[in-house]
Amino acid sequence: MKEVLPQFNSTFSIDCVVFGFDEGELKVLLIERNEEPFKDWCALPGNLVRVDESLDQSALRILKELTGLGDIFMEQFYTFGNVDRHPQGRVISIAYYALLRLGGDKALKPITSYAKKAFWKNISDLPKLAFDHQMIFEKGLEKIKRRIKHQPIAFELLPEKFTLTQLQNVYELIMGKKLDKRNFRKKMLSFGVLKELDEKQKGVSFRAATLYKFDRRKYAKLFGKEISF
Amino acid sequence: MKEVLPQFNSTFSIDCVVFGFDEGELKVLLIERNEEPFKDWCALPGNLVRVDESLDQSALRILKELTGLGDIFMEQFYTFGNVDRHPQGRVISIAYYALLRLGGDKALKPITSYAKKAFWKNISDLPKLAFDHQMIFEKGLEKIKRRIKHQPIAFELLPEKFTLTQLQNVYELIMGKKLDKRNFRKKMLSFGVLKELDEKQKGVSFRAATLYKFDRRKYAKLFGKEISF
DNA sequence: TCAAAAGTGTTCGTAATACACCCATGT
DNA sequence: ACATGGGTGTATTACGAACACTTTTGA
Secondary structure (H helix, E strand, O other): OOOOOOOOOOOEEEEEEEEEEEOOEEEEEEEEEOOOOOOOOEEOOEEEOOOOOOHHHHHHHHHHHHHOOOOOEEEEEEEEOOOOOOOOOOOEEEEEEEEEEOOOOOOOOOOOOOEEEEEEEEOOOOOOEOOOHHHHHHHHHHHHHHHOOOOOOHHHHOOOOEOHHHHHHHHHHHHOOOOOHHHHHHHHHHOOOEEEEEEEOOOOOOOOOEEEEEOHHHHHHOOOOOOOO | OOOOOOOOOOOEEEEEEEEEEEOOEEEEEEEEEOOOOOOOOEEOOEEEOOOOOOHHHHHHHHHHHHHOOOOOEEEEEEEEOOOOOOOOOOOEEEEEEEEEEOOOOOOOOOOOOOEEEEEEEEOOOOOOEOOOHHHHHHHHHHHHHHHOOOOOOHHHHOOOOEOHHHHHHHHHHHHOOOOOHHHHHHHHHHOOOEEEEEEEOOOOOOOOOEEEEEOHHHHHHOOOOOOOO
């Protein structure tokens, strides 16, 4: 076992698996590292936890620094603590997943010392990642696969107004399989948590689809009941 | 924020929510602390992680020190990291739940410096707990409530040979509700992972029940299929 | 008029639920 | 003989799965 880094008062860090949905693809946010170890490698965004912030606060801060965005849906999913996961010392990492609406091509701001740049990468086309980040990514993807069946997390990836086909698309990408259109719509609408809008999709060269929004009030009323999407 | 304790190279600890089933009751393992802070309070068993052991190894070691038992089913479920959760400094805690066969009245060995004694307590009758251990316990219980529906963890609480009524009892205690006997048996047997033995319960003053054991081989073959107990 | 996606119902099989009585055993 | 838990079947309902064609729109 190597020496613990002397500058670490508390040797734990946060790593984030940030999912985004855009152009029909499920993407994950990566950075290119600007520091040793693993300088110039791709990695999940992450950083040390400050001594005066909780784990949740730390995760939010890290994402805010990278994306400028504040109200992001995040959840802690696992803590990775193998002895040799960090080549310079004993650093455990608490992993979070986050779900992000991409829509308006929001600019990423990797103006942090440890990252050269940040970018989105399709999840089926990942480069080699630093540390044990490959494993963290995989466990994060598994987690949202299970979560999406029981909680309305898909809406976090979509704009406020979305079509049923877009919604189905998100489900298919996360679950990794095709779904039947009629069954999907029937079931999704049967929960009564989608509000049909008097508004249609625009700018498409075919029949415009109806837009819906997720009704958080109605969903809150269902709470306790196990929904199974 | 208080000063970080100087003796901590790595300021993280493990806490364990250890469930046991005995005499028809679901119990949790507690210790009585012998150290500040919270001296003389009841707490979940836990300790600092050593610099040369992984989190899983640490959790196993802590339980081995208390119970003398080695092959215990454990799983990490959440990491608690509020800034003020430890009154003496910044200490985050990685929480594990464990499931234990109680049967033969195995002796507990609380021969560790930090605990005066260890004992089992019915989960519906818990004392005030040190730190944020009440919250950790509750989140652990929630976790096994969800787990038991999809994974065969109930068997970890039972002796190798058990009756269907005992099994149902475990499910009812963890899920917190009564189940229908006929439906429970039909469903449980339909998975084909229980092996009926040529053996009956002994020492009871009524009709002896058939004993079963959990067939890990057959269960392994089902893997990938979502079982829903 | 063609291409591309939107939108829509029915059937079938399986799984979940509700429900009550007789049986075997030890005292 | 009685008390205690063991053990069993059926009918009803709800849910998931499979499946194909017509409609709308813009280019």
